[in-house]
Amino acid sequence: MNMKTDDEMYSSVLERLEEYERNKRRRNTILKRSAAIISGAAAVIAIGVFSDIMKAPEKPVAEKSGIVEEKSIITSLPAVTTSTNKTETSVITSETTILAVSTSTNTEITTTNTNNQSVVLKKEDSTTVTVASTSFTSSVSEIVQTETSLVTQQTTSEVLTETITTTAQTEVTTQTSTTTEKACATNVSDADEYLRNNFYTLVVPESEKIYTMRFTNVDERIGEKIDTFVINPKEKSVAVPETIIADMYAINGVSSDFAVGIRFDIYDNTYLFIDNDYSPANLGDFFKDTSFMNETVLDIASKKAKYKDPFDKQYPVNAEKVFSFFEENMEAPAVNEDTIIGMTKMYVYFDYGTIGINNNFYVSSEGYITFKLMGNNFEFFIGKENVNKLVDELLT
Amino acid sequence: MNNGESSYRRFLAGDKEGLRDIIAEYREPLILYLNSLVQNIHIAEELxxxxxxxxxxxxxxxxxxxTFKTWLYSVGRNIAAKQYRKSSKALIIPLESQEYLADEENIENNFIKNERDRMLHRSLHKLKQEYRQVLYLTFFEEMTNEETALIMKKSKRQVENLLYNAKKALKNELERSGYEYED
Incomplete structure (x- = not known):
């Protein structure tokens, strides 16, 4: 393989740069188009909402039908019974109240709470419905207050019975909303979850912990329940529901600093999650937290028979010797991820209990040992002599 | 004389020839520096x-x-470390790396003119990575301890200690190979 000259490297960098800028431009164009489409859609929705509002009567007329619908909502509240005895003179005040309500609707609707607009009532009472639903999301007590104020001013109780059906419908909506609010509030903590590169990353804002999912079922190993999360995935797709409940469990024999099991209500299995920030101080801590000595079944070692061999050869491992070697090196310190560990001299493959197969550790020319366990790397410095000892003496 | 900084500023201002000048000036020393990290001349070239x-x-x-060179080497070191993080195996060098020695010698001959220095440079391969790095930066790049510390992300004191130990290790290595040296 020939090395590049100055000019060749310059051309190569320029080519990559042009490709990079082309991709960047393409991304920007896509973003701009998406933004235009989204803003267009938003504008259409806004116009729709605005025209709906504009269609609502500016000032509710004190016609019989209109007043009847107002009553239909109010009658659902206990206060109705106290207000129905008022005299006809309060009809005028009733009109005033409705006017006030429609004003509050106009302001609240900008909070884009459109969920409750699905409650379909007659046109005359749309104002009232919106008020009921929008106020609810901001504060339950406020709704009661608003509605009570309406109730106290309802006077013409001539046709109360006719409107009971409508009332019931509104009540159902209100009750459902209340249940959802309570469900969120009673959960232990919030969590955030999103899809990335075909595996899940679970972010727990409260503890600032980030876990990475390994597609390993640990159903048979789960122990004590640690926490429960309500997850609202940011990535919207058909496959992912809006809310997922997840229970976090300890895994028997393994420290929860290293890994936990998480069971989602959308899956049947409990999956293994590795704590991304887990960093043991030394080899002893690593073995203790992962229960390495109990879990591990050593498989084969792979190394070159001679220095210049192009391919590795496989050797059986003397597990007893290797484990007693580890026992002697429990104080070996962990090293940070920036360390460049040099040439690999030997790989040893192992199964990690019932949790994971095909893990390995390897030793390097600079005196490092790296454990690749469940997709994460953990490095320790054991010294060149110990590396040579492992490579030369601890195979069968 | 082009000190790298002015070439970089020219490049930022839109003159692509500035980049050509930077590559012409720093390609070989940067490859040799990165080679002291990864011990593979082709990976060093890619980096x-x-x-x-x-x-x-x-x-x-x-x-x-x-200096611009210190800054450029820091960027190079970060890229090497990032590459390592991305895939721990990416920078693990196969043992048959001997076959790359010829390429390394070519670039070495271009950059290190003195035969004795070239022999010293080759002896660095037998030392551990941090020793190689500190010796390369200090002796072959003639950087100060402060500059070396900046690139290696260490304190000046750490670099002094490292340099002391590295010299001792190099001396042992040279003695072992029968090399006659002056202190």
Missing amino acids: AEDTFFEIASKRPEFSGKS
Whole structure:
């Protein structure tokens, strides 16, 4: 393989740069188009909402039908019974109240709470419905207050019975909303979850912990329940529901600093999650937290028979010797991820209990040992002599 | 004389020839420095290209607090470390790396003119990575301890200690191979 000259490297960098800028431009164009489409859609929705509002009567007329619908909502509240005895003179005040309500609707609707607009009532009472639903999301007590104020001013109780059906419908909506609010509030903590590169990353804002999912079922190993999360995935797709409940469990024999099991209500299995920030101080801590000595079944070692061999050869491992070697090196310190560990001299493959197969550790020319366990790397410095000892003496 | 900084500023101002000048001036020493990290001249070459691409595409700000070379080497070191993080195996060098020695010698001959220095440079391969790095930067690049510390992300005191131990290790290595040296 020939090395590049100055000019060749310059051309190569320029080519990559042009490709990079082309991709960047393409991304920007896509973003701009998406933004235009989204803003267009938003504008259409806004116009729709605005025209709906504009269609609502500016000032509710004190016609019989209109007043009847107002009553239909109010009658659902206990206060109705106290207000129905008022005299006809309060009809005028009733009109005033409705006017006030429609004003509050106009302001609240900008909070884009459109969920409750699905409650379909007659046109005359749309104002009232919106008020009921929008106020609810901001504060339950406020709704009661608003509605009570309406109730106290309802006077013409001539046709109360006719409107009971409508009332019931509104009540159902209100009750459902209340249940959802309570469900969120009673959960232990919030969590955030999103899809990335075909595996899940679970972010727990409260503890600032980030876990990475390994597609390993640990159903048979789960122990004590640690926490429960309500997850609202940011990535919207058909496959992912809006809310997922997840229970976090300890895994028997393994420290929860290293890994936990998480069971989602959308899956049947409990999956293994590795704590991304887990960093043991030394080899002893690593073995203790992962229960390495109990879990591990050593498989084969792979190394070159001679220095210049192009391919590795496989050797059986003397597990007893290797484990007693580890026992002697429990104080070996962990090293940070920036360390460049040099040439690999030997790989040893192992199964990690019932949790994971095909893990390995390897030793390097600079005196490092790296454990690749469940997709994460953990490095320790054991010294060149110990590396040579492992490579030369601890195979069968 | 082009000190790298002015070439970089020219490049940022839109003159692509500035990048050519940077590559012409720093390609070989940067490859040799990165080779002291990864011990594979071809991976070092790729990392050097990645370093030039990084400054060309991301256009990071050069504040002028260090020399341009120190800054460029820091970028190179970060890229090597990032590459390592991305895939721990990426920088694990096969044992048959001997076959790359010829390429390394070519670039070495271009950059290190003195035969005795070349022999010293080759002896570095037998030392551990941090020793190789500190000796390369101090002796072959003639950087100060402060500059070396900046690149290696260590304190000046750590670099002094490292240099002391590295010299001792190099001396042992040279003695073992029968090399006659002067202190």
